[in-house]
Amino acid sequence: MRRRVAAAAKPNPAHIALAKLEQSLGDRLFLCTQNVDDLHEQAESKRIVHMHGELFKSRCDTCSRPPFSDTSTHDPPAEHPRCECGGGIRPHICWFGEVPFELDRIFRALDECTVFMAVGTSGVVEPAASFVAHVAGHARTIYVGEEQPANASAFTECHLGKAGEVLPRLFDV
Numbered sequence: 743m744r745r746r747v748a749a750a751a752k753p754n755p756a757h758i759a760l761a762k763l764e765q766s767l768g769d770r771l772f773l774c775t776q777n778v779d780d781l782h783e784q785a786e787s788k789r790i791v792h793m794h795g796e797l798f799k800s801r802c803d804t805c806s807r808p809p810f811s812d813t814s815t816h817d818p819p820a821e822h823p824r825c826e827c828g829g830g831i832r833p834h835i836c837w838f839g840e841v842p843f844e845l846d847r848i849f850r851a852l853d854e855c856t857v858f859m860a861v862g863t864s865g866v867v868e869p870a871a872s873f874v875a876h877v878a879g880h881a882r883t884i885y886v887g888e889e890q891p892a893n894a895s896a897f898t899e900c901h902l903g904k905a906g907e908v909l910p911r912l913f914d915v
């Protein structure tokens with residue numbers, strides 16, 4: 743169901759503004775998302791870290807076969823798909839209670855950043871909700887989203903509004 747819904751979604755102006763920002767900043771932009779859809783890819787961002795994984799990839803729950811592209815919706819409900827090794831095939835996403843992906847890389851980027859921006863997140867889901875506190879001593883911290891996040895007091899700037907309207911203005915793209 744999630745794959746069917748995500749397959750019909752299109753990038754919004756915020757995704758496009760972030761892709762344009764990458765075009766001017768190159769690898770000085772570190773784009774980390776909690777989203778599992780591929781809208782950043784569709785907007786042509788090139789370097790994206792999906793800390794909660796990718797909905798359109800699957801992996802085996804048993805062997806070390808790397809995650810692979812998978813758009814199948816198993817519709818109507820089929821038997822649990824199986825790997826050649828006999829293991830179960832599961833979505834390459836981080837379920838509740840599992841450790842997010844690429845945390846080492848993410849914390850290196852947090853340690854090095856000079857400007858930290860959180861976009862459209864509730865500020866509740868850990869560990870992402872604590873990223874702003876991690877960088878507070880060395881980076882300018884900016885929040886963009888429609889509602890005050892739970893961790894609003896940790897940011898030096900809050901820009902409330904639709905990300906698709908605020909980001910193009912902030913980035914001047």
Ligand SMILES: [Zn+2]
Pocket residue numbers: 802803804805806807825826827828829
């Ligand atoms: Zn396997």
